[in-house]
Amino acid sequence: MIPSPRTILEPLGTLRRVLPLLWASSSKCALLTTFLMVLEVGFGLAALYLLKQLVDLVTTLLGDEATAAQGMEQVLGYVALTGGATLAFMVTRALSNLAKEAQALLVADYIDGKVHERAVSADLAFYESPRYFDTLERARESGNQRPAQVIGNLMMLSRNGLMLAAVVVLLVSIDWLLLPVLLVAILPGLLVRLHFTRHLYDWQRRRTQMERKASYLDWLMTSNLHAKELRIYQLGDHLRAQYAKLRGQIRRERLQITQRRTRLEVVVGSAAAIAFFTSLAYLAWQTAEGHSSVGDLVLFMLIFQRAQTMGQELVQQLSKLYEDHLYMGLLFEFLDIRPEIAEPNHPAAVPESLREGIRFEKVGFQYPGSAEPTLSDIDLSIRPGQVVALVGVNGSGKTTLIKLLCRLYDPAQGRITLDGVDIRNYSPEQYRNLFSVIFQDYSQYAASVKENIHFGDIQSSGEQPSIMTAAINAGADDFISRLPRGYDTPLTRMFDEGQEISIGQWQKLALARAFLRKSTFIILDEPTSSLDPEAEFEMFENFRERINHRGALMISHRLSTVRMADYIYVMDQGRVCESGTHEELIRKRGTYCKLFNKQAFHYRDAEV
Numbered sequence: 001m002i003p004s005p006r007t008i009l010e011p012l013g014t015l016r017r018v019l020p021l022l023w024a025s026s027s028k029c030a031l032l033t034t035f036l037m038v039l040e041v042g043f044g045l046a047a048l049y050l051l052k053q054l055v056d057l058v059t060t061l062l063g064d065e066a067t068a069a070q071g072m073e074q075v076l077g078y079v080a081l082t083g084g085a086t087l088a089f090m091v092t093r094a095l096s097n098l099a100k101e102a103q104a105l106l107v108a109d110y111i112d113g114k115v116h117e118r119a120v121s122a123d124l125a126f127y128e129s130p131r132y133f134d135t136l137e138r139a140r141e142s143g144n145q146r147p148a149q150v151i152g153n154l155m156m157l158s159r160n161g162l163m164l165a166a167v168v169v170l171l172v173s174i175d176w177l178l179l180p181v182l183l184v185a186i187l188p189g190l191l192v193r194l195h196f197t198r199h200l201y202d203w204q205r206r207r208t209q210m211e212r213k214a215s216y217l218d219w220l221m222t223s224n225l226h227a228k229e230l231r232i233y234q235l236g237d238h239l240r241a242q243y244a245k246l247r248g249q250i251r252r253e254r255l256q257i258t259q260r261r262t263r264l265e266v267v268v269g270s271a272a273a274i275a276f277f278t279s280l281a282y283l284a285w286q287t288a289e290g291h292s293s294v295g296d297l298v299l300f301m302l303i304f305q306r307a308q309t310m311g312q313e314l315v316q317q318l319s320k321l322y323e324d325h326l327y328m329g330l331l332f333e334f335l336d337i338r339p340e341i342a343e344p345n346h347p348a349a350v351p352e353s354l355r356e357g358i359r360f361e362k363v364g365f366q367y368p369g370s371a372e373p374t375l376s377d378i379d380l381s382i383r384p385g386q387v388v389a390l391v392g393v394n395g396s397g398k399t400t401l402i403k404l405l406c407r408l409y410d411p412a413q414g415r416i417t418l419d420g421v422d423i424r425n426y427s428p429e430q431y432r433n434l435f436s437v438i439f440q441d442y443s444q445y446a447a448s449v450k451e452n453i454h455f456g457d458i459q460s461s462g463e464q465p466s467i468m469t470a471a472i473n474a475g476a477d478d479f480i481s482r483l484p485r486g487y488d489t490p491l492t493r494m495f496d497e498g499q500e501i502s503i504g505q506w507q508k509l510a511l512a513r514a515f516l517r518k519s520t521f522i523i524l525d526e527p528t529s530s531l532d533p534e535a536e537f538e539m540f541e542n543f544r545e546r547i548n549h550r551g552a553l554m555i556s557h558r559l560s561t562v563r564m565a566d567y568i569y570v571m572d573q574g575r576v577c578e579s580g581t582h583e584e585l586i587r588k589r590g591t592y593c594k595l596f597n598k599q600a601f602h603y604r605d606a607e608v
Ligand SMILES: Nc1ncnc2c1ncn2[C@@H]1O[C@H](COP(=O)(O)OP(=O)(O)OP(=O)(O)O)[C@@H](O)[C@H]1O
Pocket: 128, 367, 368, 370, 374, 392, 393, 394, 395, 396, 397, 398, 399, 400, 401, 440
């Protein structure tokens, strides 16, 4: 239960990282806050010192009428000085609080910025592990205001420490025996606080996933995304019960810790009270015996309680500092995450125009935490300007292959090359600029139509003509022009004047987004799954013109659209089981041929 010296000294280590953070967020504000806090402490101590001088003076003047009259002027002088110092203390405290708040806001925004910077650059693999969510959530929990709090606390701690030291000197001047009594009144409280701060922190770490589950349930019940199914399947009561059960467990565990802490605090507080009253009895006895003055007794009663209050504040600040140190550790843990798919030391230049294009050479891959490989021995190539199609049953690894192609993951075996050079030698950002991608689970941004398309090439100017061309190529221009504010219509009802559009219309916008970027390759993962047959037909009728004769990799389950590809790969259980042109694959009479005939049969059936 007794914290080790390391526990007590560790928080100082946090300062090494906190100070640069504060400096980086706003050096001016950091200087001003420090200056004002030093002034505050200075004036506080000065007021205390002057008060002591005043008491000493009045004590010497007591009982001597001749000097009392002369000393009055001095007394008044001290009163004025003490008053002045107290006033200055109050003013600097107010200003210091203001500066601290300004700094806290600046630091909070700065930390948010840093967390976002890490989050958007983290490897996709991080999302596969609950550890990523744990770290992110804990970093969030640690709060973006803590760095500013640490410094504020430290200053308060120094101020209270100095003031307490001054009061201790006064107490010892009455009787040195009062010092151990004061320690008994303060120290056990500190140990109890430190112990429970650590205990609570450990408990919160263990409960991160449970808290996340509860937040997820809360989100399920309140977000509009799930409102339809929740009502149709009447899941509300079931989810509410699950949520209440989780929250109940979290509440009970937390209350148990608080109860234990309260019990110990009562014991410790009682010990302090006993110490105080024992000392009071001792001093009263000493006074009655004539060994101490009544003044000592009064001073003791005034000062001891003040010392005790200061001691308690000190304890609170120390445990707060310790808590800040623990939680800041979580923030730094997240900020220390470095992507593995990072810039090589000497990146090769991505060729302006490609000769050979992309090649997969015996590529194998396994998701983090998966028992089985998702891709094995993949050999595949996409030449510039070539339209390649990937087909295969659900779960055969098509989307995974795209993720590797875009370097969202690196292969575990084999390599992927661009014009013969391993893609790991290129800067990931420059390499990814080669691709426009429309994922199966493309994003629907709560932004205007124009922004939704412009996000496809955020480096471009976002001028209306280029946005419109992309929309026309994606077959989206028609419905956009019918929207109340055309390209400026905000999509989603989250904001004023927002508009909801259909899934197929969202997919057309996602296509327009992919078409906007002047990339070398375009990758389409079931790009027309929500389009009506006519829109789909139009899309593929003059597909090569629409994509400006770029290289393309397309995944589709509709083999009628796949047949227009220059080359087709058929995947099964993470391997390429067949490849060739449509005609070659039909002649082979393998998997592709069987699938194609099945689909064609249904269409023929309908024609009859
Ligand atoms: N993030 C992931 N972590 C672990 N396993 C995954 C992950 N994503 C996909 N898988 C697994 O990898 C396999 C291939 O998935 P993938 O999404 O590549 O298939 P697909 O061929 O695109 O399927 P579909 O036709 O349904 O889109 C599946 O068995 C799936 O369970």
